[in-house]
Every structure is written in C-alpha cells, then in structure tokens.
Amino acid sequence: MSSSPSAQNPSPSSTLSTPAALWRLKPFVKPVIWRLAGGAASALIAAIIALMIPIVLEQIISGPVYSGEISAIVWGAVAVFALGLGEALMVWLRRQFVLNPSTEVEYKMRTELYSRLQTLPVSFHDRWGSGQLLSRMMQDIGLIRRWLAFGLVLLVVNLLTIVIGSVLLFRWHWLLGTIFLVTAIPLWIRGYLFEKRYGALTRRSQDQAGDLATSVEESVHGIRVLKAFGRGKHALSRFSRQAETLRETEMSKAGAIASIWFWLDLMPQIAFGLSLMSGIWLISVDQIDEAQLFAFFAMAVVLRWPIESIGFLFSFMLDARTATDRVFDIFSETNTITDPEHPVHIENPRGELAFENAHFRYQDAGAHERDLLDGIDLVLRPGETMALVGLTGSGKTTLTTLPTRLYDVTGGRVTLDGVDVRDLPLAELRQHIAMAFEDATLFSATVRENVLLGRADLDVHSEEGERVLREALQVAQAAFVDSLPDGVETVIGEEGLSLSGGQRQRLALARAVAAAPKVLVLxxxxxxxxxxxxxxxEEALRHVLADTTAMIVAHRPSTVALADRVALLEAGRVTAVGTHSELLKTSRHYRHVISSLEAEEAARTGAIPIIRDEQLEVEDEVREGRRVEAADEDPITEKEVQR
Ligand SMILES: Nc1ncnc2c1ncn2[C@@H]1O[C@H](COP(=O)(O)OP(=O)(O)OP(=O)(O)O)[C@@H](O)[C@H]1O
Ligand SMILES: [Mg+2]
Incomplete structure (x- = not known):
C-alpha cells in the first residue's frame, strides 16, 4: 500500500507519435476492421449526400425558380427531401456498423489486460496501486471503445468531407473558396497548440483519477482501521486534497477546451461575413449569380460542423492516445516470472526443497544495501518439517515466496528434487508446492470454493471434492463452518471480512492442505x-505432514515444537540448523529469538515464561505492562467462548 502518487504510477507517457501510439491497437482492431470500414463508408456516403444538397438547390434556383415551372420545383423539392432521407439512413447505418465491433474490442482488451494482471509477478503489483489498475481497466479501455466507435470514424470522414467540400467551393469561385480556407488556417494552428497542451493535461488527469481510485480502494479496504483509530477525518482530508488536485486539472482541461471553442465559434462567423461581402461584390461585377451564392452558403453550412468538430475530434484522439499509453504501460511490462523455454517435469516428486546460495533483494532496495537474503543455504529433506525462526524483519516471509516463484532469486537457486524451480512449468511447480500466508486472503465465494481453490483438477461438488474438503477442514480445525448459515455453501464476504481472523486463517490453512502438495510452505x-x-x-497437521515436506515460519515457541528441525535466519543467512534443543544449547542468537517469542507469547496469554538471563529486562517490561500494548488482539474463537 503505497501512498505517493509517483509510486502508484511508475511509467511515464510513451514517446511515440500519436498515430504510432494508436497503431498499437491494431491487433485488437484487426478482426473488426471491415465493420469499422463499413461504418466509415456509410458516414462518408452520408457526407457526400449532404454535399449534394446545395448543388441540387443551385440547379433548382437557376432553372425552375427563374422560369417558374411549378412541377419542376416540386420535383426538385422531392429530390432534396429524398437526399435528406438518404443521409439520415446512412447515419443510422454508421451507428449500426460501429457499435458492435467497438464493444468487441473493449471486451477483448479487458480480458487480455485481466489475464496479463494475473500473470505479471508480485513485484509488479508491489509497484502499482490497485486504483491505477482499476481505472486503466475500466475508464481507459471504455474511452478507447468510444473513440474507435465515434472519434476515429468521424475524424476520417470529416477530414474527407472538408477536402471534398473545399474543392466544390472553388468550383463556384476561387475567391470564395480561398476565403473559406484561409479563415480555417488559424483554426488549424490553434488546434495544434491546443493538442500539445491538452495531451499533457489529459495524461495528468487520467493518472490522478487512478490515484484517487487507489485512495478509495485503500480506505474502503482499511475502513476498520480508520474507524478504530478515529482517522476518518484525516483520510477524508487526504482524499479531498487529491480530489481537489484532480478538479484543478479538470478545470485546466475545461479552460483549454473553452478557449478552443472560442476560436471554433469565431472563425466561421468571420468566414461567413467575408464571404457574404465578397459574394455580393462578385454578383455586382457579374462573376457569379445569386443561385451560386445561395448554393455557396448552403455548402458552407454543411461544412461548418465538420470544420468545427475537428478540434474536438483531435482532443478526443489525444484522450484515446493517452488511454492507449496507459493501457500499454501494463501490456509492455516485461514478465520476468514465466514458464521455462525447456521445461523439466517431475512426475512424482520426493519433496526435497533446497536453497543453494540463494540471494534476494527487492527492486526498490538501495544499490548500496546488502542483499536482504544474502546467500541462503538450506536443505529440507523429503517429508521433513522445518521451522523457520528469526527476528521480525529478518526476511522469513520473503524466503517463503521464493519456492513458488512469487519472486525469483536474484542470485543462486532454489531447487525441488534437485531441479531448479525456474526449470519447472509454473503450473506444475505450484501444484507441487502450496502456500498459506499469515494474512489470509479469501475470495467472495463459498467456503467450499475458497478451500478447494487450489484443486482445479477436481469437481468441487463431486464426492472426491467433498472428501478432500472435509479432510482439510478437519486438519485446520475449521468445524465452525458447519454453524455458518449455509454451512460450506455460505458465501463469505469480500476477503472473508465477515469471519474472525482465526477463522480466516483456518480456512487459508485448509486451502493449503486441500491442495495436497508435496511441499507445504506456511x-x-x-x-x-x-x-x-x-x-x-498441530496434532492434525502432524498426520498430514508425515509425508509432506513443510517449511513453517514460526512466531510461537509452540509452533517450533511441531518441527523436526529448526533453521535460524540471521542477517540474511541461515546461521544454524538443528533440533530445537540443540539450537537452544549452541546458539546464543537462537536463545535470544526464542526468548522474544516467549515474551510476546506471555504478553498475549498472561503466562509467566521461563526466565533466561538475557531476557530478564524484556520480561520486566512485560510484567510492568509496558509491552502489553504490543500484543495482538486475539480474535474470539469458539474455544475461548467455551472456556
Ligand atoms: N514487497 C516488498 N518490497 C520491498 N521491501 C519489502 C517488501 N516486503 C518486505 N520488504 C522488506 O523486507 C524486509 C523483510 O521483510 P519480511 O516480511 O520478509 O520479514 P519477516 O521476517 O517475515 O518479518 P515478520 O517476522 O515481521 O513477519 C523488511 O525490511 C521489509 O521492509
Ligand atoms: Mg513475515
């Protein structure tokens, strides 16, 4: 959970030109390109019909109107009416053509982005705020859809309409055509300047919207903490500061749009005025007749909207470009944790897990810092249960993420049965090794689905599924699920928030056990x-673990007791391995770590721990109550209620 905007938005806008940036949409657009082209063609036909109307009008005025042939006038009016009807029909057809393909593109981009988010490594998610991902997934892709459906098609068609219309204007008189085009030039220049300013603003506002979404997500997620600490006001003021920043950016955007609209409104008025004066003068010197001037103005009216719309369509294109950049920021993230090129398979693993001179550092660690894991050498024998012990922050959690490749080692290697874990297909690796985390994440699904999450091979409602489920719940002592409203079919809330911490942990443990892995990392x-x-x-686990290699990070002396051997993590290395009693005898640091675990335990339970010399100080503090505030809030479990 990062709060600085820069951390939430790590990638700058791309340096590609706008067409090149948009060209990246090609693979998504390709399957629907013909329907988009059909839409553009209908729009173009509609535009051409609109341009024909002034020419027909000119014919009517210079012919039948002058000569007074009523029937010809009626037929002319019918022709104009028919053309108008044709134009409306074509506009309708354009909508029909573009609607479906653009939603298809949107759907494809969204699912592809989603699957991308699933495959990108945890280190990517460390760097990216969830709101940024959310806003890119929803807002930006939606914007790209609207642009493909309307923006792109209209931009192409309106530009073509302007070109054709200008040529026709020159047909009546070069002076009129020139006036029309010359007055458009300031519009293009303004449009270009606008484009540059607006593009930067758009990127900023879309990024800020993403940060704002992250804030909402974080505070909804952490609503209990905020309430408990009475920090709702503080969160609100932080939120409103962010919202204010976004509002200011939106205001600048609106300001930019207002100024471009000023020009878009002004220049056509000037063009009309100048054309009217020169037109009347041209009539007076017999260069053109009234019918032609009338048709010229009718044409200018038809062209007014395409010309005016160009600025808007350009800014729309820039929005779409920015959105494309933001989406491709994610697509272009390189995934470092991928399936190997030449995979090795292990049919029936024995379950020997080994760290060989394993090094690891987080990406954002300073260059001068020592590696967090600085040459880990550790072998877990098949079937063995190894406890991992170390001071807080020593890197235990980090070490547990390496076997399943949530992160890859930055040096050395981790092996399963002697095979580098990077040589196994990811799916196979994660089938052999299962994990449970302290922070138990559950999904908004039934208990059954949550527990059997790791068993894609199994029909969750089959008899076998039921057996695995029951066994796993039994091991995790999760009998409480039967007293939930719908038993194992109860849908638990988002992240399982309606359960207690202990209940959630037990379901997460059941999930790891149900996966029936060869190696269990807890x-x-x-x-x-x-x-x-x-x-x-622990008693139940002992049976399950009899045949399973297990690595268990222990924060309690009682968890350590479950293990066959204990590994001590100290300053990035495993400095001692042995049974609990061996280490107590031989390692001073181990005694220190165990004492602090016992002290914490004592603070939790109120029991007086076995006193060791170097720990007297800490325990005095505990008795005086100074360290009691460090104790975890113990979630209420049925056991305690019974007591
Ligand atoms: N995603 C991350 N990005 C950067 N640094 C991290 C990340 N996760 C942990 N760290 C840092 O790595 C160090 C080791 O963290 P780790 O969670 O592995 O410790 P731990 O031994 O599990 O501690 P604890 O006993 O409190 O659970 C800490 O200094 C922590 O700040
Ligand atoms: Mg930890």
Missing part, C-alpha cells in the same frame, strides 16, 4: 489461533 499460519486450537491443528 508463513505463520497459526498466529491468530488460541493456544488450544493451535495444539489441535
């Missing part, structure tokens, strides 16, 4: 459970 999965429940879970 990042402190029992931290929110009360001690009795934890003991039951």
């Amino acid at each position: 990042d402190d999965p029992l931290s929110a459970l009360d001690v009795d429940t934890e003991a039951l879970v």
Whole structure:
C-alpha cells in the first residue's frame, strides 16, 4: 500500500507519435476492421449526400425558380427531401456498423489486460496501486471503445468531407473558396497548440483519477482501521486534497477546451461575413449569380460542423492516445516470472526443497544495501518439517515466496528434487508446492470454493471434492463452518471480512492442505489461533505432514515444537540448523529469538515464561505492562467462548 502518487504510477507517457501510439491497437482492431470500414463508408456516403444538397438547390434556383415551372420545383423539392432521407439512413447505418465491433474490442482488451494482471509477478503489483489498475481497466479501455466507435470514424470522414467540400467551393469561385480556407488556417494552428497542451493535461488527469481510485480502494479496504483509530477525518482530508488536485486539472482541461471553442465559434462567423461581402461584390461585377451564392452558403453550412468538430475530434484522439499509453504501460511490462523455454517435469516428486546460495533483494532496495537474503543455504529433506525462526524483519516471509516463484532469486537457486524451480512449468511447480500466508486472503465465494481453490483438477461438488474438503477442514480445525448459515455453501464476504481472523486463517490453512502438495510452505499460519486450537491443528497437521515436506515460519515457541528441525535466519543467512534443543544449547542468537517469542507469547496469554538471563529486562517490561500494548488482539474463537 503505497501512498505517493509517483509510486502508484511508475511509467511515464510513451514517446511515440500519436498515430504510432494508436497503431498499437491494431491487433485488437484487426478482426473488426471491415465493420469499422463499413461504418466509415456509410458516414462518408452520408457526407457526400449532404454535399449534394446545395448543388441540387443551385440547379433548382437557376432553372425552375427563374422560369417558374411549378412541377419542376416540386420535383426538385422531392429530390432534396429524398437526399435528406438518404443521409439520415446512412447515419443510422454508421451507428449500426460501429457499435458492435467497438464493444468487441473493449471486451477483448479487458480480458487480455485481466489475464496479463494475473500473470505479471508480485513485484509488479508491489509497484502499482490497485486504483491505477482499476481505472486503466475500466475508464481507459471504455474511452478507447468510444473513440474507435465515434472519434476515429468521424475524424476520417470529416477530414474527407472538408477536402471534398473545399474543392466544390472553388468550383463556384476561387475567391470564395480561398476565403473559406484561409479563415480555417488559424483554426488549424490553434488546434495544434491546443493538442500539445491538452495531451499533457489529459495524461495528468487520467493518472490522478487512478490515484484517487487507489485512495478509495485503500480506505474502503482499511475502513476498520480508520474507524478504530478515529482517522476518518484525516483520510477524508487526504482524499479531498487529491480530489481537489484532480478538479484543478479538470478545470485546466475545461479552460483549454473553452478557449478552443472560442476560436471554433469565431472563425466561421468571420468566414461567413467575408464571404457574404465578397459574394455580393462578385454578383455586382457579374462573376457569379445569386443561385451560386445561395448554393455557396448552403455548402458552407454543411461544412461548418465538420470544420468545427475537428478540434474536438483531435482532443478526443489525444484522450484515446493517452488511454492507449496507459493501457500499454501494463501490456509492455516485461514478465520476468514465466514458464521455462525447456521445461523439466517431475512426475512424482520426493519433496526435497533446497536453497543453494540463494540471494534476494527487492527492486526498490538501495544499490548500496546488502542483499536482504544474502546467500541462503538450506536443505529440507523429503517429508521433513522445518521451522523457520528469526527476528521480525529478518526476511522469513520473503524466503517463503521464493519456492513458488512469487519472486525469483536474484542470485543462486532454489531447487525441488534437485531441479531448479525456474526449470519447472509454473503450473506444475505450484501444484507441487502450496502456500498459506499469515494474512489470509479469501475470495467472495463459498467456503467450499475458497478451500478447494487450489484443486482445479477436481469437481468441487463431486464426492472426491467433498472428501478432500472435509479432510482439510478437519486438519485446520475449521468445524465452525458447519454453524455458518449455509454451512460450506455460505458465501463469505469480500476477503472473508465477515469471519474472525482465526477463522480466516483456518480456512487459508485448509486451502493449503486441500491442495495436497508435496511441499507445504506456511508463513505463520497459526498466529491468530488460541493456544488450544493451535495444539489441535498441530496434532492434525502432524498426520498430514508425515509425508509432506513443510517449511513453517514460526512466531510461537509452540509452533517450533511441531518441527523436526529448526533453521535460524540471521542477517540474511541461515546461521544454524538443528533440533530445537540443540539450537537452544549452541546458539546464543537462537536463545535470544526464542526468548522474544516467549515474551510476546506471555504478553498475549498472561503466562509467566521461563526466565533466561538475557531476557530478564524484556520480561520486566512485560510484567510492568509496558509491552502489553504490543500484543495482538486475539480474535474470539469458539474455544475461548467455551472456556
Ligand atoms: N514487497 C516488498 N518490497 C520491498 N521491501 C519489502 C517488501 N516486503 C518486505 N520488504 C522488506 O523486507 C524486509 C523483510 O521483510 P519480511 O516480511 O520478509 O520479514 P519477516 O521476517 O517475515 O518479518 P515478520 O517476522 O515481521 O513477519 C523488511 O525490511 C521489509 O521492509
Ligand atoms: Mg513475515
């Protein structure tokens, strides 16, 4: 959760020219290009019909109107009416043509972007605010759809209409045509300047809208924390500052549009005035007749909208360009965690997990800093349960993300049965190794679906599915699900918020167990459970783990007791491996870590821990209550209620 706008929006706008930037839409547009072309063709025919009307009018006036043939006038009027009808029909046809393909493009872009977000590594999501992704997914792609349907087609057609119309204007008299074109030149210049300013503003406003969406997402997500700490006002003032910034950008955009509209309104008036004066003069010197002047003005009226619309259509195109940039910012992110080119398969893994001189550093770590994981050497034997212990911030969670390749090592390697995890297909790797996190994320779906999430191979409603589900719930001591309104079919809220922390953790644990992996990686999965429940879970886990290699990050001495061996993480290295009692004897740092775990435990439960010399100080503090505030809020579980 980052709050600085720069972190939420890491990529600058592309340096491509606008046509080149938009050209990147080609693969999405290609399948529907003919229907778009059909739309453009209908629009062009509509424009040509509109341009024919003044010419027909000229014929009527110079012929029948002068000679007074009533029937010819009537036929002329019918012809004009028919042309008008034809134009309306073509406009309708254009809408029919473009509507469907543009929604198809939108749909394809959205699903592709979504699948892209699924495959991009966790390190990408560390850098990108969720609001930015949300606004790009919804707003920007929607804008591209509208532009393809209306903006692009009208831009092409209106430009063509202007060219054809200008040629026709010259047909009556070169002076009239010239006036018309010359007065349009300032419009093009203004339009160009406008384009540059507006493009920058658009990018800024779209980015700021993304940041604003991130803020909304964060505060809805963290509403309990904000309420509990009475920080709603603070969040509101931060939000309104951001909203104000966005409003200012929108105001500048509106200002830019207002100034371009001023020119768009002014120049045609000037053009009309000048044309009228020169037209009357041309009539007086017999260069043209009244019918031609009348037709000229009728034509100018037809051309007025295409000319005026150009500025708007240009800015629309720039909006679309910016939106395209923002979407392609994501498409062009390189995915570093991909399937290997020459995959190796392990049919029946034994489950030996090894770290060989593994190094890791986060992307945003300073260049001068030491690697967070600085040469980890550790072997987990098949079937073994290894506890991972270390001070807070020592990199335990980070280490657990390496086997499943949520992050890749930056040096050395991690192997499963001697095979580098980067040589296994990702799907296979993640089938062999399952994880449960301390922060248990559940999805808005039924308990059943949440627990069986990792079992794509299984019909969740089959008998086998039911068996796996029950077994996993049993191991995780999650019998509470049966007292939920619809049992295992209860839909739990977004991220499982309607459950207690301990209940959520147990479902997440059940999910990892149900995946029936060869290697289980658990990042402190029992931290929110009360001690009795934890003991039951551990007992059940012992059976499951008999045949499963497990790496368990432990924050409690009791979790350590579950392990066959313990690895001590210290300053980026594993400095000691052995049984709990061996390490207690041989490692001073281990004793220190265990004492602080015990002290935390004591603060939670109120029990007096075994006192060790170096820990006396801490425990004194605990007894005096100074460290009690550090204790976790223990979620209420049924066990405790019974007690
Ligand atoms: N996504 C991330 N990007 C950058 N730095 C991170 C990221 N996640 C963790 N860190 C940093 O890496 C260090 C180790 O974090 P990690 O979560 O691995 O510690 P831990 O041993 O699991 O701690 P704890 O016992 O509190 O869970 C910390 O200094 C943390 O600030
Ligand atoms: Mg951790």
